[in-house]
Amino acid sequence: MTTTVAILVDGAVYASWLFLVALGLTLTFGVMKILNIAHGSFYAIGAYAAASAVGAYVQAGLSPAGGYLVMAGAAAIAGVVVGYGLERGLLRFMYGRDAVLVLLVTYAVFLILDDVMLLIWGANPYIAYQPDMLLGTSTVFTLPYPNYDLSLIAVAAVIGSGLWWALSRTRRGKMLLTVIHDREMSTFLGIDVAKVFTVTFTLGAVLGALGGALTAPIISVQPGIGAEVIVLAFAVVVIGGMGSIVGAAVGSLAAGFAHAAAVHLFPQAELFVIYALMSLVLIVRPQGLFGQAQPRKI
Amino acid sequence: MTALLDVRDLHKHFGALAAVAGVSVAVAEREVVGVIGSNGAGKTTFVNMVTGYLPPSRGTITFRGRDITGRPPRQVTGLGIARSFQVPQVFASASVLDNLLVAIGIAEEGRLPIWTPLRRRQRVARALATLESYGIAGYASQPASLLPQGVRKLLDIAMATVRGPELLLLDEPTSGISVGEKFAIMDTIMAALRAQRTTVLFIEHDMEIVDRYAERVIAFADGVIIADGPPQAVIDDPEVRRLVVGERVKVAE
Amino acid sequence: MSRDRTLPGLAVATLVLLGVAAAAPGWMVFTLVVSLAQGLVVLGLMVLWRAGLMSFGQSLYYAVGGYTVGLINIQFGLSNALLLVLAAPAVAGLLAFLLGFLLARYRDIFFSMLTLAFAMILYGVLVKSSTLGSTDGFSILTPSFLGPHPGPDATQRLLTGLAALIALLAAALVHRYLKSTAGHLATAIRDNEIRVEYLGYSVHRAIHVKYVLAGILAGAGGAIVAMAIGHIDPEMAYWTTAGEFVFVAILAGAGSVAAPFLGAILFVVLRTYAAQYTPHLWHMVLGGTLLLFIVFLPDGVWSLFERACRPLKRRAPS
Ligand SMILES: Nc1ncnc2c1ncn2[C@@H]1O[C@H](COP(=O)(O)OP(=O)(O)OP(=O)(O)O)[C@@H](O)[C@H]1O
Ligand SMILES: [Mg+2]
Numbered sequence: 001m002t003t004t005v006a007i008l009v010d011g012a013v014y015a016s017w018l019f020l021v022a023l024g025l026t027l028t029f030g031v032m033k034i035l036n037i038a039h040g041s042f043y044a045i046g047a048y049a050a051a052s053a054v055g056a057y058v059q060a061g062l063s064p065a066g067g068y069l070v071m072a073g074a075a076a077i078a079g080v081v082v083g084y085g086l087e088r089g090l091l092r093f094m095y096g097r098d099a100v101l102v103l104l105v106t107y108a109v110f111l112i113l114d115d116v117m118l119l120i121w122g123a124n125p126y127i128a129y130q131p132d133m134l135l136g137t138s139t140v141f142t143l144p145y146p147n148y149d150l151s152l153i154a155v156a157a158v159i160g161s162g163l164w165w166a167l168s169r170t171r172r173g174k175m176l177l178t179v180i181h182d183r184e185m186s187t188f189l190g191i192d193v194a195k196v197f198t199v200t201f202t203l204g205a206v207l208g209a210l211g212g213a214l215t216a217p218i219i220s221v222q223p224g225i226g227a228e229v230i231v232l233a234f235a236v237v238v239i240g241g242m243g244s245i246v247g248a249a250v251g252s253l254a255a256g257f258a259h260a261a262a263v264h265l266f267p268q269a270e271l272f273v274i275y276a277l278m279s280l281v282l283i284v285r286p287q288g289l290f291g292q293a294q295p296r297k298i
Numbered sequence: 299m300t301a302l303l304d305v306r307d308l309h310k311h312f313g314a315l316a317a318v319a320g321v322s323v324a325v326a327e328r329e330v331v332g333v334i335g336s337n338g339a340g341k342t343t344f345v346n347m348v349t350g351y352l353p354p355s356r357g358t359i360t361f362r363g364r365d366i367t368g369r370p371p372r373q374v375t376g377l378g379i380a381r382s383f384q385v386p387q388v389f390a391s392a393s394v395l396d397n398l399l400v401a402i403g404i405a406e407e408g409r410l411p412i413w414t415p416l417r418r419r420q421r422v423a424r425a426l427a428t429l430e431s432y433g434i435a436g437y438a439s440q441p442a443s444l445l446p447q448g449v450r451k452l453l454d455i456a457m458a459t460v461r462g463p464e465l466l467l468l469d470e471p472t473s474g475i476s477v478g479e480k481f482a483i484m485d486t487i488m489a490a491l492r493a494q495r496t497t498v499l500f501i502e503h504d505m506e507i508v509d510r511y512a513e514r515v516i517a518f519a520d521g522v523i524i525a526d527g528p529p530q531a532v533i534d535d536p537e538v539r540r541l542v543v544g545e546r547v548k549v550a551e
Numbered sequence: 552m553s554r555d556r557t558l559p560g561l562a563v564a565t566l567v568l569l570g571v572a573a574a575a576p577g578w579m580v581f582t583l584v585v586s587l588a589q590g591l592v593v594l595g596l597m598v599l600w601r602a603g604l605m606s607f608g609q610s611l612y613y614a615v616g617g618y619t620v621g622l623i624n625i626q627f628g629l630s631n632a633l634l635l636v637l638a639a640p641a642v643a644g645l646l647a648f649l650l651g652f653l654l655a656r657y658r659d660i661f662f663s664m665l666t667l668a669f670a671m672i673l674y675g676v677l678v679k680s681s682t683l684g685s686t687d688g689f690s691i692l693t694p695s696f697l698g699p700h701p702g703p704d705a706t707q708r709l710l711t712g713l714a715a716l717i718a719l720l721a722a723a724l725v726h727r728y729l730k731s732t733a734g735h736l737a738t739a740i741r742d743n744e745i746r747v748e749y750l751g752y753s754v755h756r757a758i759h760v761k762y763v764l765a766g767i768l769a770g771a772g773g774a775i776v777a778m779a780i781g782h783i784d785p786e787m788a789y790w791t792t793a794g795e796f797v798f799v800a801i802l803a804g805a806g807s808v809a810a811p812f813l814g815a816i817l818f819v820v821l822r823t824y825a826a827q828y829t830p831h832l833w834h835m836v837l838g839g840t841l842l843l844f845i846v847f848l849p850d851g852v853w854s855l856f857e858r859a860c861r862p863l864k865r866r867a868p869s
Contacts, residue, residue, distance in 0.1 A: 035660040090842075099659040100605045104801065105845055107794060111838030118831060227791060231671055234664050242661075271675030275668045279653065282665070286656055349749070375751040387749070389742040392735075400739050403732030404752045411732035412760065461751065 005141040007260045013149045015256025016156035020214060022233040022248045023160065024207030030180050030243030031200040033099065037106040038086070039208045040230030041113035045082055046075035046209025047225060048117060050216040051126035058130050067131050075213030076206050082113075083205025087198050095197070110226070118223055125222040132217040148217060155214060156252075159207075164245055176200065180243065235278040241291025250289055254281075300363065302327045302497055303348070303379075303465055308357035310343050310521075317343040319521035321357075325465070330488075331499045332512030332529065336542050339518040341501045342384055345467045349381045350374040361465070380463035384470045384501075386454035390443040394434065394453055397442055398425040401457040431490045432456045447474040448483055455487055459494065466491060468500035472507060480504065484511055505533055505543060517542050557726050557807060564809065565719040572711035577704060584711040584779045586819050587718050589799060590812035591772035594725055595765030596800040597811055601729070601737035602761060603659065608666030609796045611673050612643040612766040614788035616773025618683065619643070621783050624692045632694035632713055636774050643770020644763055651762040655755040667790050677785035688784025691777050707779065714775045721768060722808040728764070729808070733757060769796075798837055801844050804851020817852060 025039045053074035054067050086109060094102050135147035167173035179186045179196050186193060212225075219225065236255050240247025255274045262273040269276070281289060301324035310318040318340040325331055335341050346352040348359055350371045359367045366374060389397050396416075402425055403416050429435040432452045437445060442453060451471060458466065471487055472480045484507055491498055502508050508515055508529060515532040517525040519541040525532045532538055571583055592609055599606055616639035623629050623638060650669060657665055678686055693700075696709050728734050736757045739747050744754045777783045786792060795818075803814025825836045848854065 035664065093846075098603070100603065100663060101845055101849075103660050103663055104605070104797065105842065107797070108838040108841035108845070111794075111834040111841070114838075115832045115835035118834075231664075231667060231790060235668055238661075238664070238668075268679045269675075271678055272672040275672045275675070278668055279665075279672075282657075283653060351745070371745075371748045372751050372753055375749055381749065387743050387746040389739045389746065391742055392738050396735065396738075400732065400735050401750050403735070404747075404750045407732055409756070410760065412728050412734070413731055415727075415730045416732045416735045417730070457746070457750065 002141065002143060003264050006143055007257065007264050009140055009143070009145060009150075010263065011253075011257035011260035012153050013145075013256075014259050015252045016152045017211075017215065018232065018236050018255055019156045019160060019249055019252035020152070021208070021211040021229055022236040022252060023163065023245070024204035024211070025230075025233045026237045026240070026243055026245060026248040027163070027207065028201055028204035029237065030245075031176060032095075032197055034091070034106070034201075035099070035103050035234070035242075036201075036204065037103065037230055038109040038113060039106075039204070039233060040226030040228075041110050041117070042079060042082060042205045042208030042226075043212035043215075043229045043233075044117060044221075044226035045078050045113065046212030047216040047219070047221045048121045048126060048212075049074040049078040049209065050213030051128040051221045052121065054128040054130060054216070055126065058128075064130060064134055067134070071128075071131060071213050071216070072210065075209040079206035079209030080202055082209075083202040084198065086205070087201040091201065092194070092197070110230070114223070114226070121221075123223055125220040126216075127220050128216050130217070146218075152214060159210075160245070160249055167245065232274060235274050238288055239278050239281045241288030244288075244290040247288060247290030254289075301325060301360075302329075302362060303499075304360040305348065306358045306360070308344065308347060308359065309355045310340070310347055310352060311355045316521050318347065318354075321518075321521070321523055323516060323523060323526070325497060325499060327464075328495065328497055330497075330511060330513045332508040332515045333499060333501045333518060334503070334505070334508055334515060334532075334538075334542050335501075335518030339542075340521040341518050342469055343521075344518070345381055345469055345499075345501070348374075348467065349379060375461065375463075378461070378464040379467070380458040380461065380465070381467040382451070382455045382458050382469055382471060384473065386447075386450040388442040388445075388450060388453055388457070391441060393439050393441055394429065394445070394449075395422070395425055395438040397453060398428060398457060398460070401460045402428075405461045428456055428460065431486075431493075433486050448476075448479055451475065452483065452486070456490075459490070459496070462494055463496060465497045465499070468498065470501050470503065472502065472504060480507060481510070509533065557809065558723060561719055561722050561726075561809060564812075565715055568715040568718075569712055572708050572715060577707065580707055580711050581779065582819050583816075584707070584714050585776060586815040587711070587714040587812065588772040588775040588779065589796070589818065590815035591718060591721055591775070592769045592796050593799045593803060593811035593814060594721060594808060595768030596796055597803070597805045597808075598725060598729070598737075598761050598768075599765050600800055601741075601805050602758065603737075603741035604662050604758065604761070605797060605800070606666040606762075606765065607663045607790060607793050607797060608668070608670035609765065609769045610788050610790060610793035611666070611670040612647060612769035613773035613776075613792065613796075614670075614673055614677070614783075614785070615643045615646055616640065616770035616775075617777035617783040617787050618677070618773075619770070620774045620777045621683075621689060621691055625689075628692075630692040630695045632696055632710055632778060635694065635778065636713065636717060636771060639774030640767040640770035643773070644767040647763045647766025648759075651759040651766075654762055655758040667793065670788050670790055670793055674785050674788040674790075677788060684784070686785060688782060688786075691781050691783060693781065694778040710775070710778055714779075717771060717775070718812060721771070722812070725764070725768075726808045733760060737761070795837075798841055801841060802851055804848075804853035806850060806853040806857055810851060810853035810856075813852065813856070 021043060025036060028034055028036050050071040053070050057067050057070045094105050132146055132148040137144045137146050167176060175191050176196060179191060179193055236251040237248055239254055240251030255277060258273050258277050262269040303325040306322050308318055308321040321344060333341050347354045350369045353368050358365060361377060361379060366377060399416050399421060402421055403411055407414060426435055426438060429438055434449050434452050437449055455471060472483060475483055488511055512529050515529045516523055517532055517538045524541065525535045525538045533543055572580055592613055596606060596609055619639040619642045620635045623635060654662060654665060677683055693706060694710055736747060740754055740757060747754050773787065799814045799818050802817060803810040825833050829836060
């Protein structure tokens with residue numbers, strides 16, 4: 001019983017975290033057909049920005065509740081600066097080039113940002129536990145859980161459904177979907193694709209940074225945290241189907257519960273269960289659960 | 299005489315659209331069949347199904363008495379059916395010669411062609427001879443991406459024929475070619491194919507071409523065959539006139 | 552058509568390398584053997600890259616090669632270098648053969664990221680298996696050759712000589728392969744898969760063969776590095792290791808089978824200078840170089856080398 005509860009709660013928490021991290025990646029891919037390895041850097045930058053901002057805020061002795069806003073704000077600003085700068089300064093010159101080359105470009109950016117972070121924040125870990133501490137813990141069926149972890153579930157749900165609503169219910173969102181489905185048609189309709197790309201990429205970066213910021217209180221923020229996250233996020237996105245937000249949600253849930261089950265039942269598999277799940281999904285459905293296969297017309 | 303190709307009740311649906319809606323047709327050995335039909339009538343879809351690129355929604359395709367429905371293109375090719383494409387499918391970054399050499403290399407070697415060099419002397423000679431018979435040997439060293447449309451079409455057809463197919467399906471061999479050149483190019487193609495005794499089914503919009511080269515004409519409209527018979531009879535058929543040919547077109551006698 | 556001088560060139564280069572292995576200072580010999588191992592891995596990457604496929608997971612086979620050596624050490628107590636350097640690629644090739652059935656269905660970024668995911672699976676397994684030393688890995692027996700043990704310095708030199716010969720053999724065989732019909736299918740697949748299928752050849756099979764080839768070569772590289780360093784750990788499988796191979800592949804270019812080895816040697820030079828002048832900015836140097844190459848020299852340093860050689864050829868009597 002306790003194990004089942006643990007798997008369910010842990011799974012939900014982990015799934016929420018995965019979703020927050022994967023959302024930006026799938027958005028960028030869906031709209032721009034760019035798989036952005038530097039998304040891992042956005043995550044790390046968000047975590048650093050949040051951790052150092054919270055640290056400064058706490059030092060200043062201001063009301064602790066405001067720390068959450070500071071955390072999110074710092075990440076959002078970092079995301080906008082880095083995302084906008086990258087898209088305008090580099091990526092837009094790569095549009096139309098071979099997808100793998102663009103992938104390599106984002107890999108190069110990932111490497112460069114690694115050291116930029118090292119220059120800014122140094123090699124020592126940052127620990128910003130206060131936002132986590134502040135919320136205390138609750139007991140779920142005899143098991144203690146930090147409220148911070150539980151609230152991640154709510155945050156993920158809010159951000160996810162907010163994005164989904166914005167895309168499918170607002171005029172601008174529908175414009176974005178047009179760009180996703182039919183590039184030619186969108187130019188024809190007078191949609192400024194270049195602008196849509198800039199906005200999308202920046203938004204993706206902010207989402208990545210936010211994912212990092214929300215994670216910062218529960219990990220020690222140090223060099224290298226972006227490297228694993230990007231691969232995990234990719235796996236989640238592939239399980240759900242590249243470019244689909246609903247897919248990312250379902251992929252996160254599947255991966256989250258699989259991971260939690262492995263941790264509690266078969267710890268040897270903890271580190272690879274998500275990749276194994278991904279391979280399994282791909283064997284059965286190469287385009288992912290919610291992806292659409294598109295054969296070429298001849 | 300039994301049919302070389304026998305298609306029964308073939309259907310293809312794309313969502314709600316029935317691109318091909320119940321086509322039955324038999325083609326005899328050594329026949330030269332022209333296929334006409336307005337844009338979107340389902341001609342290319344028909345060829346795509348016969349050659350295995352698209353699985354039919356319903357119906358069967360028999361070749362030399364063997365059911366080949368749903369087999370992928372490479373198997374269909376191996377059985378002796380080849381096709382050319384409405385939009386030529388060539389290896390754009392390779393030279394014309396290399397395009398043909400790859401085609402011949404695949405045809406000549408087995409499952410693992412990893413040892414014999416592609417540019418063996420005899421093979422190059424054979425490739426050049428083939429290019430010669432299509433009148434494009436002068437382009438041998440040019441990259442395929444830079445070819446004029448007509449030459450590209452001929453290369454596409456030449457690549458399709460290296461295995462000496464029994465049945466060749468040509469999808470609009472003269473589209474995109476200037477009116478002045480059309481007949482010369484069709485003459486070249488047909489001469490090369492006649493030498494190989496190939497059965498031909500070609501899709502064509504130009505009624506003069508159809509009338510000159512086809513022994514039999516099939517007219518498609520909205521995914522079904524509306525007429526099938528000798529060229530002049532089909533072209534003069536009132537239904538075909540209304541749906542396919544259009545009143546303004548008069549075939550030159 | 553100009554004469555193909557690859558094979559004589561490779562033979563001369565191998566003689567030079569054997570000379571280095573025999574007479575150069577120890578650190579240089581060590582650098583060389585590591586570069587040769589890396590060059591072998593990148594040679595495999597090049598075979599894939601010519602077909603437009605970039606594996607971000609060659610670390611998988613690299614690690615399998617290394618751990619095969621380790622496991623044979625432990626299980627059978629065998630340390631014969633020749634045996635190990637044959638066994639490792641065999642195991643890696645077998646694994647590549649199995650995974651190839653799945654991977655041959657994928658293209659561009661999907662291929663890249665899937666290969667990466669498989670490498671991460673192995674990494675996850677290795678980190679969690681205490682019998683294989685978990686994160687610390689374990690030590691490799693000093694490789695032995697036929698005859699009595701010659702001492703550490705001579706062992707390293709012998710191993711380097713062996714690596715040079717293997718590199719020669721691999722480069723010559725891959726060269727032959729690239730000139731075959733299957734080799735030319737690389738461009739064909741990048742240009743137009745549908746046409747390849749309509750010519751009667753299975754694109755999956757063509758890619759599968761390339762993938763197995765790349766796996767075999769990475770396995771050989773991993774085995775050589777394991778014996779040269781004398782230690783293996785899960786980092787060998789981590790995707791950032793694979794990223795280094797990708798880096799070298801882009802740096803080198805796909806113009807010749809010699810390019811990967813040239814690239815691997817340049818990589819070492821770059822790393823040495825970076826360590827000297829910007830000790831903490833290695834990743835930035837890597838990323839910056841990669842960007843510069845993608846933008847300004849997409850065909851790699853080999854294209855420079857070719858350009859430099861061309862006037863020579865023209866001058867030579869034909
Ligand atoms: N892969 C596909 N997916 C969806 N619809 C398709 C596909 N291929 C063809 N169609 C549709 O099926 C119908 C028949 O197309 P087809 O290409 O067979 O026509 P066609 O007779 O060759 O016309 P044309 O003379 O213009 O080449 C068209 O409405 C086309 O849009
Ligand atoms: Mg058509």
